[in-house]
Amino acid sequence: MAVILLPSLLAREAGGEGRFEIDAPTVRDALRELPVRDLLFDERGELRPLVNVYVNSVQADDLEAPLEPETEIRLVAAVAGG
Amino acid sequence: MGAAVLVGTRKGLFVLTSDETRRNWSVEGPHLTGWEVFHAMRDPRTGVVHAATNNWVYGATAHRSPDLGESWERAEGIGLPEESGLTWEKSWHVEPGHADEPETLWLGGTPGALFRSGDGGSTWEPVQSVIEHPTREQWNPGAGGLCCHSIQVDPSDPQRLYIAISAAGTFRSDDGGESWAPKNTGVAADFFPDDNFPEVGQCVHKLLVHPAKPERLWQQNHCGVYRSDDHGDTWERLEGNGLPSGFGFPIALDPADPDAAFVVPEEGAENRVTPGGRLGVYRTRDGGASWELLENGLPQQAWQSVMREGMSFDRLDPVGIYLGTQSGSVWISPDAGGEWIEAAAYLPTVLSVEAAEWP
Numbered sequence: 440m441a442v443i444l445l446p447s448l449l450a451r452e453a454g455g456e457g458r459f460e461i462d463a464p465t466v467r468d469a470l471r472e473l474p475v476r477d478l479l480f481d482e483r484g485e486l487r488p489l490v491n492v493y494v495n496s497v498q499a500d501d502l503e504a505p506l507e508p509e510t511e512i513r514l515v516a517a518v519a520g521g
Numbered sequence: 522m523g524a525a526v527l528v529g530t531r532k533g534l535f536v537l538t539s540d541e542t543r544r545n546w547s548v549e550g551p552h553l554t555g556w557e558v559f560h561a562m563r564d565p566r567t568g569v570v571h572a573a574t575n576n577w578v579y580g581a582t583a584h585r586s587p588d589l590g591e592s593w594e595r596a597e598g599i600g601l602p603e604e605s606g607l608t609w610e611k612s613w614h615v616e617p618g619h620a621d622e623p624e625t626l627w628l629g630g631t632p633g634a635l636f637r638s639g640d641g642g643s644t645w646e647p648v649q650s651v652i653e654h655p656t657r658e659q660w661n662p663g664a665g666g667l668c669c670h671s672i673q674v675d676p677s678d679p680q681r682l683y684i685a686i687s688a689a690g691t692f693r694s695d696d697g698g699e700s701w702a703p704k705n706t707g708v709a710a711d712f713f714p715d716d717n718f719p720e721v722g723q724c725v726h727k728l729l730v731h732p733a734k735p736e737r738l739w740q741q742n743h744c745g746v747y748r749s750d751d752h753g754d755t756w757e758r759l760e761g762n763g764l765p766s767g768f769g770f771p772i773a774l775d776p777a778d779p780d781a782a783f784v785v786p787e788e789g790a791e792n793r794v795t796p797g798g799r800l801g802v803y804r805t806r807d808g809g810a811s812w813e814l815l816e817n818g819l820p821q822q823a824w825q826s827v828m829r830e831g832m833s834f835d836r837l838d839p840v841g842i843y844l845g846t847q848s849g850s851v852w853i854s855p856d857a858g859g860e861w862i863e864a865a866a867y868l869p870t871v872l873s874v875e876a877a878e879w880p
Contacts, residue, residue: 448555448579452595478579481608482600489578516578 441469441510449475449514466494467502469512479514489517524835525879526843527570528851529558530869534572536590537864538879543841543855546864552590559630560614560830563877566623570877571642573612573628581612583628585642589879599628599636599645605652607632614830615642616672619679629669633660633686637698648698651684656703656721660689663724663743670829671728675735675752683728683738683753690723691740693753704753709744712790726770727829734779741772741784741829748782748809759809765796771832775840775857780808783815783834783842783858785827794824802844804858818861819852830873845871 443459450457453474463469470479470492479490486492492499493513524543528535533551553574561572570586572593583596601607611631618625628636628645634652636645651669660667668687675681682694684701690708692701708723710716724743731737738749740756745767747756760767766786775781783804787793795801800823802815826847835841844852844861849868854861 448576451555475579477582477595477598478576481580482598483603483608487578487580 440508441466441506441512443469443473443512443514445473445475445514446516448516449478452478463506465503465506466492466499466512469506470502470514491515491517523879524837524841525563525877526833526851526853526864527561527563527873527875527877528845528865528868528871529561529572529830529873529875530849530871531557532869534558534561534590535865535868536879537851537853539864541837543835543837543853544862546851546853546862548865548868549590551869552586553584553593556584558872559612560873560875562615562617562875563879564617564626565878566617566620567641568880569641571615571626573615573630575611581609581630583612583615583642583645594643596638596642597644601634601647601652602649605647607634607652609634611666611668613668613670614672616674619674620676621679627672627674627682629672629684629686631666631668632662633657633667633669633689635669635672635684635698650694650698650700651692654692654701656689659719659721660686661722663687665829671725673728673730673738675730676732677735681735681752683730685725685728685740687726688722688724688743690721691725691728691738691753704749705756706754707756707758708740708742708747709758711744727772727832729772729774731774731779732776737779739772739774739782741769743768743790746772746782746784746809757809759805762810763812763814764803768793769827770829771827771844773832773834773842775834776836777838777840778806781806781857782809783832784812785832785844787826793826795826799823800825800846800852802842802854802858802861815854815858815861817859818854818863828872830875831871833874833876835876836878841876843874843876845874847871 535550556574613630635648671685673683690705773783
């Protein structure tokens with residue numbers, strides 16, 4: 440079971456819920472269970488380039504990695520903009 | 522019923538409301554914080570508010586509110602088919618379908634794509650005939666991308682639709698969107714080195730159908746202001762005779778007067794600010810044969826820019842004209858341009874204004 444934490448904009452888009460507990464085989468599978476998956480992935484299933492995924496505080500470079508029990512996934516928007 | 526204008530900005534949606542005198546305005550919002558609202562409208566058929574929304578991290582989508590902004594639902598994943606090789610980049614404009622089809626809506630955007638919803642905006646299907654249009658290879662993106670920014674439905678014929686794409690030009694469908702014919706005859710593309718009147722490639726900035734005289738179309742183009750009296754088959758260029766520049770982005774009409782139009786010229790493509798160091802609206806009442814400057818109440822020292830969705834008109838008498846600037850002001854004329862009132866200032870950059878009836 441992984442805990443996924445969303446930033447505030449995504450939490451609003453998820454109906455006000457910023458914390459999800461999801462059981463899935465991989466990090467990607469877990470993210471695709473979220474009600475905001477269309478905001479994380481484009482129509483080709485590619486993670487949007489400015490969405491950063493942190494797994495247990497380490498930036499994930501492989502979304503196909505198996506999801507270990509007690510994992511915390513934090514979604515962080517790239518720091519930029521104005 | 523009161524008057525309202527939905528103001529889409531770089532940082533959310535604002536709603537300005539007034540009674541029908543349109544002289545005292547209240548500002549409510551922002552809604553949809555975190556989203557760039559390229560355009561929003563209240564569907565006169567259903568009362569639902571729809572917004573074309575974009576976020577630089579989370580992509581392009583559409584939102585709708587059945588309760589005047591109290592709550593919002595995001596459309597289910599909007600996307601282009603894999604075989605097209607295209608991905609959905611920006612949502613630009615959401616338009617109600619014909620009055621006889623209250624669940625139909627249209628959504629246009631980048632890259633030169635159109636979506637149709639048959640369920641009131643919950644789900645959207647790409648219009649294949651636009652994706653696969655035989656002239657697509659001749660389309661070129663303007664500074665705002667290859668955006669489908671204008672969608673018009675002929676009020677007298679639900680099968681007749683128009684879209685405008687920068688820089689591809691105007692297209693008309695006579696079969697409800699099954700096929701599209703270029704409608705750019707007489708419209709200049711001065712930026713091409715050789716053929717300045719190609720079949721497609723024109724940089725139309727905004728296209729409108731007159732609501733009471735639907736064979737009459739108006740467009741503000743990169744290369745002039747134009748009017749058509751034959752459903753877009755041919756166009757007449759209208760600048761000169763009082764219009765300081767043919768370059769501009771928005772255009773507004775008067776539902777009670779098919780010969781009237783309102784534009785906000787800019788100096789030109791290389792210097793996109795209002796000419797003469799003032800904010801001025803120009804009005805014709807003779808089908809574009811002559812233009813007059815409207816400035817009563819508008820700032821006399823100003824270098825302003827108004828985006829293609831930054832102008833709107835209502836259905837009241839006299840017509841109200843609405844104007845939103847990139848510097849965050851909303852100017853409203855309650856009397857067809859005779860007088861202008863600053864209804865709001867210091868908003869985020871205004872991307873769109875759309876007049877609406879409001880309970």
